[in-house]
Amino acid sequence: MTGLELQGAIGPATAEYIVNGLRTAAARGSPFVILRMDTPGGLETSMRQIIQAILASPVPVVGYVAPPGSRAASAGTYILYACNIAVMAPATNVGAATPVTLGGSEPAPPAHPARPGKKTAAQPPGPRMTAEQRKVLNDSIAYIRSLAQLRGRNAHWAEQAVRGAASLPAKDALARHVIDFIAPNLTSLLAQLDGREVSVGGREVRLDTAGVRVVWLKPGLRTRLLAAITNPMIAYGLLLIGLGGLIFEGFHPGGVLPGVVGVVSLLVALFAFQLLPTDFAGLVLIMIGAAMMAAEFFFPTYGSLGIGGLIAFVVGSLILFNSDVPGMRISRALIGGIATVGGLVILGIVYLATRAHRSPVATGVKAMLGATVEALEDFTARGRVRYRGELWSAVTSVPLKQGQRARIVKVEGLQLWVEPL
DSSP: OOOOOOOSBBBBHHHHHHHHHHHHHHHTSSSSEEEEEEEBBHHHHHHHHHHHHHHHHHSSSEEESTTOOOOOEEEHHHHHHHSSEEEOOOTTTEEOOOOTTOOOOOOOOOOOOOOOTTTOOOOOOOOOOOOHHHHHHHHHHOOOOOHHHHHHHHHHHHHHHHOOOOOOEEEHHTTSSSSSSEEESHHHHHHTTTTEEEEEEEEEEEEOOOOOOOOOOOOOOOHHHHHHHHHHHHHHHHHHHHHHHHHHHHHHHHHHHHHHHHHHHHHHHHHHHOOOTTHHHHHHHHHHHHHHHHHHHHHOTHHHHHHHHHHHHHHHHHHHHHOOOOTTSSOHHHHHHHHHHHHHHEEEEEEHHHHHSSSSSHHHHHHHHTOOOSSSSOOOSSEEEEEEEEEEEEEEEEETTTTTTEEEEEETTTTTEEEOO
């Protein structure tokens, strides 16, 4: 018998693992599959992939919220409802399946009209739903009700879990006919499953758990790698490494290694972004912001480019992922830390540019004005002087004696105009 584990936030890697696990179980002729769950929810697209695989599976799937202290929240509630048999361990909970909108707020339930002749208490005005929120809410309600009707479970409470974010502990879930039974451990689960009949593909299947041994399937290398790169924090880090490598290569052409690392990291990050709920406007803002901050090194604008780029970078980072699903967001502390470091670097550039602008010119004709020379001979109008070890022709309106020091007041071609100090 095959066992699968759904742990943590539900994403593309989780969906691939569950779908492949169900295929493997069917290929091995497993009598049924145990899907042990502990999840706060996840992406709707990944959730629907998992549910479609469960509904199409020729092998019965037993959803088991365990161990004690676990939960099947949000998307996990839909998956539990889709399973042929739903089981929970003590001290677990299910529910809170209200969809999260793009704006990050939950749709408010619509007001129910009062019955004729019946007075109702005054309700504080709640946030009104937009047309998009109503569509998302109604679609989610219809979806979970269809799953409840298919498996013969409590459709009314399922709607409450979506509409009002209702949640139930294991005992209440059993009493409300949300689950089939409670099992504190795997041994109890197998004992209570023995002899039960479930409908799979229009046929009745009787479960026989006598002498059954559970073989837990572990994610393969590809799935583990996909899980790593589709972690929003890691994908964001790869993006930063990619941009940093390319910028470093731009400053030091010929380094090769920074450029190669930057290109590879950037391509892997872009692959991850297409699997995640990415707002590509945020991605464009991040790239533009990084380019503007890099341009501050080449074209010092006293912070104009740098500060504008930093603002674009921070805004892009904040809106990069349009999901409030736990585990599918970038840490605000990380964004704040990067913004702080970037701001300090920009301030340093502005300080150095300002100091360089105020410092005297150290090269060229302007640097020679006011410099000291030494007369190599006595002369009244024209003669020769030494300037920084070099011999120059000089013109003076005041006679100079050999060894006398003078100051440059004018430079014309290769001739200096001097006057005694």
